[in-house]
Amino acid sequence: MADSKPLPSLDGDPKAAEAWLRDVFEIIVEEAIQKGTSTSEKVCEWKEPEELKQLLDLELQSCGEAQEQILEHCRAVIHYSVKTGHPRFFNQLFSGLDPHALAGRIITESLNTSQYTYEIAPVFVLMEEEVLKKLRALVGWSSGDGVFCPGGSISNMYAMNLARYRRYPDCKQKGLRALPPLAIFTSQECHYSINKGAAFLGFGIDSVRVVKADERGKMISEDLERQINLAEAEGAVPFLVCATSGTTVLGAFDPLNAVADVCQRHGLWLHVDAAWGGSVLLSQTHRHLLDGIQRADSVAWNPHKLLGAGLQCSALLLQDTSNLLKHCHESQASYLFQQDKFYDVALDTGDKVVQCGRRVDCLKLWLLWKAQGGQGLEQRIDRAFALAQYLVEEVKKREGFELIMEPEFVNVCFWFVPPSLRGKRESPDYSQRLSQVAPVLKERMVKEGSMMIGYQPHGTRGNFFRVIVANPMLTRADMDFLLDELERLGQDL
Amino acid sequence: MADSKPLPSLDGDPKAAEAWLRDVFEIIVEEAIQKGTSTSEKVCEWKEPEELKQLLDLELQSCGEAQEQILEHCRAVIHYSVKTGHPRFFNQLFSGLDPHALAGRIITESLNTSQYTYEIAPVFVLMEEEVLKKLRALVGWSSGDGVFCPGGSISNMYAMNLARYRRYPDCKQKGLRALPPLAIFTSQECHYSINKGAAFLGFGIDSVRVVKADERGKMISEDLERQINLAEAEGAVPFLVCATSGTTVLGAFDPLNAVADVCQRHGLWLHVDAAWGGSVLLSQTHRHLLDGIQRADSVAWNPHKLLGAGLQCSALLLQDTSNLLKHCHESQASYLFQQDKFYDVALDTGDKVVQCGRRVDCLKLWLLWKAQGGQGLEQRIDRAFALAQYLVEEVKKREGFELIMEPEFVNVCFWFVPPSLRGKRESPDYSQRLSQVAPVLKERMVKEGSMMIGYQPHGTRGNFFRVIVANPMLTRADMDFLLDELERLGQDL
């Protein structure tokens, strides 16, 4: 039986399969690259879930479908997906479609390997090390360690685990019950992954002590110190401070030197969540926002956000040179990490992580960097800052727009105040009515497909827009469009 | 400044960028697809690390490089990478290069979105649900929950966290110190991610109680019961049993019904790590190996392994219909999961996970399934079993090969006994010398690039080969080649 018909690799007929893949690639070029980045096309093609289900013909059957049919599925999948590479996609902390990064991603997929050993990922073991070295150098470290993780949230969790392990190596074996109650400090503006991590890693969310931020969203280091003393007085053992460089909503940068001073005084691990703001280190002009980052023990930095490397690309960087990452996570599985190999098994970095199979996340960033150079990337970042500043000035000029605050970064936060609410700030239901505006405008823009901007309430502030200026394709004209479009969509409100 | 030159999307010139991407695609077709799956080409091109570094020109500079140069980098990256799609790649629990799955992966990369909300991933929110429903149906559940995770290790960790949360919902807030000492049970043959998870989630490795396996590698349910009683006697609270369907080395299937009986008697969460063996559920002929899986609380299943969907594709499936997954992990970030949206926010599944950004892992599997149908996939699996059986018979026939055991699955484990050791089994250093054979042969095959097979010691057994028969392209001729090649490589030993 086994030889009756060689099993279909590339569907039995390699030439047919290649031709078919070329057809797919042309669909990608047309739908995702050309239309997907063109301002004359929609950024999204909204459908209600029930209708979309029909359009996509999602059901999986026992019979396979014809190649032509599958091509149509490919086209539909792209057509009805949101175009995150589109210049009108301001919705998330990533936007754009860089061809070199995309090439890196596609090659990664065609090679389909895992980062565990030099044996099966020789190129990527070396490349990951090179890329991490470069990122560390930008942090200010000439040595250290690191690894790419499946996202910034998990990078942050690694930092939590490493800080715990450094303080209490026994924890790996004996668990948290063998330890005193621990305390983690982070600001009220931190990313929610700190809470998720505290729960997942068994600390419990209560172990996260929330430090006050100032009106710009920056951690107040005096309050950090106060919280640390308080925790100690309550019998908890402080061990970790998570500062943020580039907060998710306001784009604020915690004062790292002041925070590092506190950490130093108390002997605490300093982790900097620079998932969003880390890329600013590439800019000579703006990197002062992260002054002091070289004093951190660990840094999480997501090149998939501002640099547009593509999801996922998140580096956890460590100053440590004692192989803490490996000791903390290793389990020495003998089927992967044999010690009697014919090459230097220090190259088998897979045991540094809590994963087993691990995607290759370095190639897309490496190719992007090779193509742009550090200078090209720096220009992109400086340009994003400049365009964000342009947008801020326009917001200030226009009637009906109200800036939340002067941004430090490329998060531009503002209210759109529709005609019926202008000059009504004193009326008792003003805030409540203003809060209802963003959801309505969001619905309208998505249904028209003209653009996508995120909104949220925040602290005591009702819903406001957060525009992220990250797509390297953007021009001033796009900023003008964005404001004009909000006016157009909201003129009857 | 911001308008001086529109920033290079697709490098400033969309047409040039498209042409460049087409060149990249042709390189992929040639190097990764044609050569990468051809038995007349090498499966790997071994280079010592120092030489490879030179060949790859890894360093990242401040100036960008020319497009032509970048194309050469792309070619080199592929050339020096291991071809995991090659029919002579038997090294890992995945092998092959399916064109439809690859198309799904490439489209995923070109869309570059994240699974958090219906807003930015409408197609994939619905598609993930459909694919998970299909996988659940194969487990035997007509309802339930689930999510794709970044690998089986993390799927296993989710199960641990969910089991803990169901028993002690307080743990999320208060942490493990508020709980009694907990005990997890798994067999000596389990995947190392159970230990890694126990450490990461704060239980500590000591909380994992190792249950004996029989000589075929299957968990002994009587020993499970004994261990549970022992743990209780020692004051620990049993809460979770991790059974394995398809162990990593031997490919053994734990007796799920017997294990489920024990779990039922003791009120324990049953997690089945079917990362490797789950795909057998598609085969009418072989799915009996997982009889009882429908009694599990959770199942981890990696379609990136036997089905060749591509890394990463790992489903965590749950029988639960109470929204446990969401309750356990949610943190209700207001900037993503606004409750005042214009669509049903139950579609925003992103808060079910500990990640924030999450890759789209469903499309590659969905396209593969659409193209092959359940029947096509079933045939692949049946064929892999049949070819593994053919290999076993050949191993038994040939002098110098010694089977470790009759496999249940597609892991074929055996020693190659070189001429100088044949008939010497009684000599005192036999085992030790035999153990040195596999590393030498591995070095030779890799340096020649003729094939790649993993080896490992296991229990009291010294190094033996583990051939994984997973690539759908394989024929009997490849099995014959494999054995001939081992004989050729080892004839002088």
Ligand SMILES: Cc1ncc(COP(=O)(O)O)c(C=O)c1O
């Ligand atoms: C400050 C900050 N940290 C961490 C993260 C999490 O990154 P990821 O989505 O890669 O998990 C985010 C995501 O937006 C973030 O803004």
Ligand SMILES: Cc1ncc(COP(=O)(O)O)c(C=O)c1O
């Ligand atoms: C039985 C088993 N479970 C879990 C895993 C982990 O899967 P992943 O590599 O996706 O983390 C493996 C990997 O080989 C495995 O064999």
